[in-house]
Amino acid sequence: MSTRIATAPVVRLLRFDAVQRFVHWINALMFGVLMFTGIPLYFGSFFGVLFPRHVIQEIHLWSGIFVPLPILVSLLGPWGHRMRQDLHRCSYWTRSELRWLRTFGRERINFDKFNPGQKANALFVGAGIIIMWATGYILQWFRFFPVSWREGATVTHDFFAFAFFIIVAGHVVMALSHRDAMVSMLNGKVSEEWAEKNAREWADEELPAK
Amino acid sequence: MVDEFAVNGTKTPVGRRMFLGLLALGAAGVAFGASVQNFVGNKLGSGLASLLPGGDHFRIYSITGTYPSISTTKYRLKVSGLVDQPMTLSYADLQALPSIEIVKAFQCVTGWRVPNVHWKGVPLSHILQMVGAHSGAVAVSFDSYDGADTESLSIDQAHLADVIVAYEMYGATVSREHGGPVRLVVPEMYGYKSLKWLSGIRVMDEQLVGYWEQNGYPVNGWLDGSTGLTNPSPNLS
Known part of the structure; x- marks a missing residue:
């Protein structure tokens, strides 16, 4: 490939299809709303600044109820081929990927479509949504649960909320500092060059003819 | 392997x-x-x-979306109903009455809990005795400065030794968001029974159903979940 001439069209690979991009941004919006409304619900003294408490509570409740929906719909429909493929990528790891995560990336490996850190992040977000949903359910419909569960659900909901704030902040910082990766969540594509560098294994799958 | x-x-x-x-x-x-x-x-x-996520932490609820703002000098507590001598007590009046201090976990029915909350106030039983509550009285109702919240206790519950009209929390005047300057504290029941911004006490010949009870909470909100007039296990921590 060293003889490739400068005018050759840049090969671009589809990293995220339209379904994935749509789900990502609707999810981002819902997370934003949940985090924004969650802060005053936790720190009571913010109340009355913008909206009365019950309005904030309703917004938080309804966004929370529906937050798993876009992901589920995208995964389960006939349109979810790529979502399912990427879920599979996050589920199955090689030994070297695990070692990379354990050594905090000190060991160099050829990355899959997502690096182990990204995979772990996705898994945390997925499990976290289920945990937040379930504990939120207990908090809202507390009458059906013993008081020790309600207490436990409160502690767990708070703890994972705290973790989500850190995770989301980290995600945004990483996105802003990795421009090509972030742009691919807008237009879906990355250059071959980017893929060779950041997702070698995946690039080799996608470009077998080389 | x-x-x-x-x-x-x-x-x-x-x-x-x-x-x-x-x-x-x-x-x-x-x-x-x-x-x-x-x-x-x-x-x-x-x-x-309390600094840790999920740690001991008050969630401040308000029915009306705002907190009534009442200074200690303007504060008045109206005691009326089936009594020999209706009274209106100021903050200073309450401070002058015999008081007790309570250290108790504050437990909300929705699940959060704050251990070791310090309260100081006048036992409700003392106020009832002072105004001369009639012997035929069945219940006591409570009104709030927020204009929306109401609560009630049976006359026996109202005479429990640790039910207080609290004017201090953690050694200072009860803050506005915690229902100050004066609120009810019913330590053996869930937090919703401890009405905030207490404005009135009425001795009644029937028990009124309070705001939260109209929304489905038990009238007798004992911390152990029992819903009878008396608590079968009154020595909860």
Whole structure:
């Protein structure tokens, strides 16, 4: 490939299809709303600044109820081929990927479509949504649960909320500092060059003819 | 033991295990979170524990969306109903009456709990005796400065020794968001029974159904979940 001439069209690979991009941004919006409304619900003294408490509570409740929906719909429909493929990528790891995560990336490996850190992040977000949903359910419909569960659900909901704030902040910082990766969540594509560098294994799958 | 990663390229469902592990962590949090919180609270002291996410932490609720603002000088508590001598008490009047101090966990019916909350106030039984509540009285109703919240206790519940008209919390005047300057504190019941911004006490010949009870909470909101007029296990921590 060293003889490739400068005018050759840049090969671009589809990293995220339209379904994935749509789900990502609707999810981002819902997370934003949940985090924004969650802060005053936790720190009571913010109340009355913008909206009365019950309005904030309703917004938080309804966004929370529906937050798993876009992901589920995208995964389960006939349109979810790529979502399912990427879920599979996050589920199955090689030994070297695990070692990379354990050594905090000190060991160099050829990355899959997502690096182990990204995979772990996705898994945390997925499990976290289920945990937040379930504990939120207990908090809202507390009458059906013993008081020790309600207490436990409160502690767990708070703890994972705290973790989500850190995770989301980290995600945004990483996105802003990795421009090509972030742009691919807008237009879906990355250059071959980017893929060779950041997702070698995946690039080799996608470009077998080389 | 067979090394399942023997071949470098072999893929195993590590991610799935992480995912299920996280879910198990969440379930454990629900099951044991209360004990962990108590343990951490006891080890660190409740001040430090309150800084941790999920630690001891008051969630401030208000029915009306705002907090009534009443200064200690303007504050008045109206005691009326089936009494020999109706009274209106100021903040200073309350301070001059015999008081007791209580240290007790504040437990909300929705699940959060703040251990070791310090209260100081006048026993409700003393006020009832002072105004001469009639012997035929059945219940006591409470009104709030927020204009919306109401509560009630049976006459026997109202005479429990630790039910107080509280004017101090953690050694200072009860703050506005905690229902100050004066609120009711019913330590053996869920927080919703401890009406905030107390404006009136009425001695009644019937028990009125308060705001939260109209919304489905038990009228007798004992902390152990019993809903009878009297609490079968009155020595809850």
